[in-house]
Amino acid sequence: MAYRTAGVIGAGAWGTALALVCARAGLDVILQAREPEVVESVTNRRINEAFLPGVVLDDRISVTSELGALGVCDLVLAVPPAQYMRATLDAYAPHHRQGAPIILCSKGIERGSLKLMTEVLAETIPDAPAAVLSGPSFAADVSKGLPTAVTLACEDAGLGEALMETLSGPGFRPYLATDLIGAEVGGAIKNVLAIACGISEGRGLGRSAHAALITRGFAEMTRLGTALGGEAATVAGLCGLGDLVLTCSSPQSRNMSLGLALGQGQTIQQALAGKRSVAEGYESAPAVRELARKVGVEMPICEATAALLAGETTVDAMIEALLSRPLKAERE
Ligand SMILES: NC(=O)C1=CN([C@@H]2O[C@H](COP(=O)(O)OP(=O)(O)OC[C@H]3O[C@@H](n4cnc5c(N)ncnc54)[C@H](OP(=O)(O)O)[C@@H]3O)[C@@H](O)[C@H]2O)C=CC1
C-alpha cells in the first residue's frame, strides 16, 4: 500500500526529527505533543523550541495534543520515552486505525515488567503490525538532513521493505532486518554503556579504557540479545554496535554526558538537575540489571553502572570492582 499520512507520537527531539524525515519523504505528518507549550511553538512558530530548537519544521507537519487525531494515519511512529510507552499506547489504542503499522523508535526496557517495547506493543495494541527503527542517529543531525543510516526491523519482510522505502530519503537510509529483539536490545543497552563510557572519560581513564569498555560492552549486549532470542549479526549492525560507537563517543549524547558529569564528581541529582530531556540509560539501567540476572547473562559493566546510578556504589569503587574481576577468556 502507498502510505500518505504518518502519525508521530511524542514530540521530543527524536519524534520531531522523525516527523521531518517523514515530511521529507513526501508524507503528510501529524505530530502528537503532550505539552501545550510544544503545540503552541510548532503551530505558531514552526519550531519545537523546547526539544529541538533552531530547526524549522516542514509545512507538511501539523501538530496536535490529541492522540485521537492519529486515527487517520496509515502508519504511526511511537517515540515517547520507553518508560511511558505502555501508558502512551494504552491511551492511543482506541484510536488506532486497524492494520496501520506501528514503528517503535524508543530505546529502553520497561522497569518492573522487564519487557522490550515490542512486547509492550503486543500487550497494548496486539493487532498492530510492528517494526523497530533504531541506530546511530542524533536528532540534531537527522533534523539537519545530515547522512544517517539506521536499522529498520520488521518480521514481515514485505512490510519492512515497504516501510524502508517509504521513510528513506537522500540523507536517511534505513537498512532492513527481520530480528526485532536484536534491534531493540542494541538500542536499550548502548545507553547504559554510554553512561559507563562517560564516567571513564570524566575520570580521565584514557582512550584505551574507552575502547575496552566499548568492546566488552558490546560483548554484554550480544550476550543479552542472543539470550533473549535475537541474532548476534543484528546486534553487530547499526542498531547495536553502530549506535554504541556513536553514543559512547560524543558528549552530544545525553547518556554519555550524564556519565561525564558523574565521572567528574557530580552526584546523580546534580547531573540530572534541570534536564527536561530523557537519559534512557539512567531510566532503563535497573531493568537491564534485573533482566540480565533473570536470564542468567553476565553483564558486569551494565551491572556496575546500574549500581552506581542506584547510589549503591561510588565511581572509584565501581572502577575498582570492574578491574579486579577474575581474568578469563575473551570469548566467554
Ligand atoms: N534524541 C535523540 O537523538 C534520539 C532519541 N531516541 C529515543 O527516542 C525516545 C524519545 O527521546 P527524545 O525524543 O530524545 O526525548 P526528549 O528528551 O527530547 O523529550 C522528552 C520526551 O518525553 C516526553 N514525555 C515527558 N513526560 C512524558 C509522559 N509522562 N508521557 C509521555 N511522554 C512524556 C515528551 O513528550 P511531550 O513533548 O509530548 O511532552 C518528549 O517527547 C527515547 O527512547 C530516546 O532514546 C532515539 C534516537 C535518537
Ligand SMILES: O=C(CO)COP(=O)(O)O
Ligand atoms: O540514541 C541516540 C543516538 O542514536 C541518542 O543518544 P542519547 O539519548 O544518549 O542522546
